[in-house]
Amino acid sequence: MQHRIVVLGAGYVGAIAAGRLAKRLHREDVAITLVNAEPDFVERVRMHQLATGQDLKPRPFSEMFAGTGVELRLAKVTGVDVDRKTVAVIDANGAEELTYDTLVYALGSGWNAQGVPGTAEHAYEIAGRPGALRLRERLARLDAGQTVVVVGGGLTGLEAATEIAEARPDLSVALAARGGLGDWLSPKGREHLRKVFGKLGITAHEHAAVTGVAADRVATADGTAIPAAVAVWTTGFAVHPIAKVTALEVTDTGQIVVDGTMRSVSHPDVYAVGDAAMVMGPGDKPLRMSCASGIPTAWQAADAIAARLTGAKLPNVSIRYFNQCISLGRKEGLIQYVTADDRAVRAVLTGRLAALYKELICKGAAWSVANPRLGLPTRRHRVTQEQAAAGSAVEATA
Numbered sequence: 001m002q003h004r005i006v007v008l009g010a011g012y013v014g015a016i017a018a019g020r021l022a023k024r025l026h027r028e029d030v031a032i033t034l035v036n037a038e039p040d041f042v043e044r045v046r047m048h049q050l051a052t053g054q055d056l057k058p059r060p061f062s063e064m065f066a067g068t069g070v071e072l073r074l075a076k077v078t079g080v081d082v083d084r085k086t087v088a089v090i091d092a093n094g095a096e097e098l099t100y101d102t103l104v105y106a107l108g109s110g111w112n113a114q115g116v117p118g119t120a121e122h123a124y125e126i127a128g129r130p131g132a133l134r135l136r137e138r139l140a141r142l143d144a145g146q147t148v149v150v151v152g153g154g155l156t157g158l159e160a161a162t163e164i165a166e167a168r169p170d171l172s173v174a175l176a177a178r179g180g181l182g183d184w185l186s187p188k189g190r191e192h193l194r195k196v197f198g199k200l201g202i203t204a205h206e207h208a209a210v211t212g213v214a215a216d217r218v219a220t221a222d223g224t225a226i227p228a229a230v231a232v233w234t235t236g237f238a239v240h241p242i243a244k245v246t247a248l249e250v251t252d253t254g255q256i257v258v259d260g261t262m263r264s265v266s267h268p269d270v271y272a273v274g275d276a277a278m279v280m281g282p283g284d285k286p287l288r289m290s291c292a293s294g295i296p297t298a299w300q301a302a303d304a305i306a307a308r309l310t311g312a313k314l315p316n317v318s319i320r321y322f323n324q325c326i327s328l329g330r331k332e333g334l335i336q337y338v339t340a341d342d343r344a345v346r347a348v349l350t351g352r353l354a355a356l357y358k359e360l361i362c363k364g365a366a367w368s369v370a371n372p373r374l375g376l377p378t379r380r381h382r383v384t385q386e387q388a389a390a391g392s393a394v395e396a397t398a
Helices: 012-024 044-051 129-140 155-167 187-200 241-245 291-310 351-370 385-397
Strands: 003-008 030-036 070-074 076-081 086-091 094-099 102-105 109-111 147-151 172-176 203-205 210-213 217-220 225-227 230-233 237-239 270-272 323-327 333-338 344-350
Touching (some): 012 291, 044 129, 044 351, 076 241, 102 291, 155 323, 237 241, 291 351, 323 351
Parallel strands (some): 102 270, 147 230
Antiparallel strands (some): 217 225, 323 333
């Protein structure tokens, strides 16, 4: 019998994990099913571009996975039973259950309203394509002089504010940050960020915790009302809620607790990757939700699954950070170099060269989905039946 591997979610990490497993394992030995609600790959790191009217290159999975042996199942995941080893899905034909031997959970995350009143009703988000397209349509209807307020001073907020300001110089763009503008950056990084904000005419409301969103304004903790024809909410991500209602061991935020190979500490037949996993990095600090964190977890999980099924040596790779890549519109960028545990150092790259660097990173991330072995030679290994049948129990007691 073939070993059934089901991968849930085809964002960067899920798609890479499925493709890498297909490159590692012999097709006669495994059946790899990738479950996703959409038929094409979404470049999540470009949603701010999509929102401002730019058209992104189509990347259909039918082309990306052609000839790989990965079966794409277009369906929405509605539940996971880790004790029965089944996944509940619904598609155009109705509800169904998929059975697995190994599950890769990569359902990722969405926007996080943080429980702030009015956010769900009035704010826009760019955590996924539907939200970005909704914001795109709204921005297209704004008249000159109207105000857009981006809430959140992290990477997503900075990219959204600068992209909107560059694409629509006729609008009044502001950013509301809980702390100082780019306060986690190095002095050179902060200086460049303020310079770009000044050139683009973006107003920065610093130390302004937003406590409410209305149809025409946002309110801050000190009682200030900031006019906002459109409020864009970018205050972080919330993980997909399904894992939290399973028997998996999860954190308070719903992330699945995993070991160094991305394997669930409570259910050894389940691996979690990307935003769905609580992964400890250098300095015993949790990795932040990001593409930079997620892709290495996909490599680690796929290689660990392949090793366990074929009796090979388990991978032992430390996941670390090198830089934070921030686009500031199409013409400007900021590359902040960091320590292994993501703390800013003095060195930065700025300007057009940084914008080009970030663009290459984005293109490389999309390329890695279709080339999960990163251009390295492919050698598919045979699954050892004893390993496939007893691997989970052996590892659980080892």
